Amino acid sequence: MDYSLIVATGDLEKxxxxxxxxxxxHPFKITTEPSPGMVMIRVIDPLEKTPFYLGEAFxxxxxxxxxxNLGYGCVMGYEEERALYGAIxxxxxxxxxxxxxxxxxxxxxVEKEILxxxxxxxxxxxxxxxxxxxxxx
Numbered sequence: 001m002d003y004s005l006i007v008a009t010g011d012l013e014k015x016x017x018x019x020x021x022x023x024x025x026h027p028f029k030i031t032t033e034p035s036p037g038m039v040m041i042r043v044i045d046p047l048e049k050t051p052f053y054l055g056e057a058f059x060x061x062x063x064x065x066x067x068x069n070l071g072y073g074c075v076m077g078y079e080e081e082r083a084l085y086g087a088i089x090x091x092x093x094x095x096x097x098x099x100x101x102x103x104x105x106x107x108x109x110v111e112k113e114i115l116x117x118x119x120x121x122x123x124x125x126x127x128x129x130x131x132x133x134x135x136x137x
Contacts, residue, residue, distance in 0.1 A: 001111045003093045007086040008075055010110040018106045019085040022066070022092055022099060030087075031070070032063035034080035062087040069095040 007015060022028075041054040062073045062083040071091025073083040089107075092099050 001114070003089050003107055004086065006107050006110050006114065007073065007082060007089055009114050011113060012082060012085075014106075014110050014113075015082065015085040015089075018103060018110075019088045021106070022088055022103065026066050026097075026099065028064050028066040028088060028091070030062070030064050030084070032061070034060055034062040034073075034083045036078055037061050039074070059083075064088055064091055066091040067097065069097055071095075 037059050038056045039059050041057050042051055043054050044051055057076060058078070059074050059076055060079050060083040062080070064071045064073075064084070064087040066088065069091045071087040071089070071094065073086025073088070073090060075082045075086060089103070091097065092103055093107075
């Protein structure tokens with residue numbers, strides 16, 4: 001699972017702990033404060049195979065710099081902290097910073113929790129499945 005998906009769906013307190021681990025050892029600068037914005041949602045028409053814009057989505061964006069590495073965080077909705085943590089992680093993971101090897105196992109733990117949550121949700125949904133087999137005759 002990509003770190004950006006972990007940022008989008010992971011436990012906020014665990015993401016905060018990872019971000020704090022990073023900034024304790026490496027000073028960072030917020031180049032663009034977390035702020036709301038809109039982004040266009042681009043999709044490909046499945047029949048004509050042409051791109052079109054489905055609409056706009058409300059997001060929170062943030063940019064940081066760590067050791068000369070730029071990081072960008074963008075999350076759906078109004079979540080300033082999650083956008084900031086995403087930008088911090090992007091500066092480290094997206095640039096293969098020296099801390100990436102220490103952060104990867106931390107992200108793996110958050111990923112494991114996400115996958116367990118998905119599995120629980122899938123099992124709950126599976127119980128509501130309806131069988132539409134039709135008898136012949």
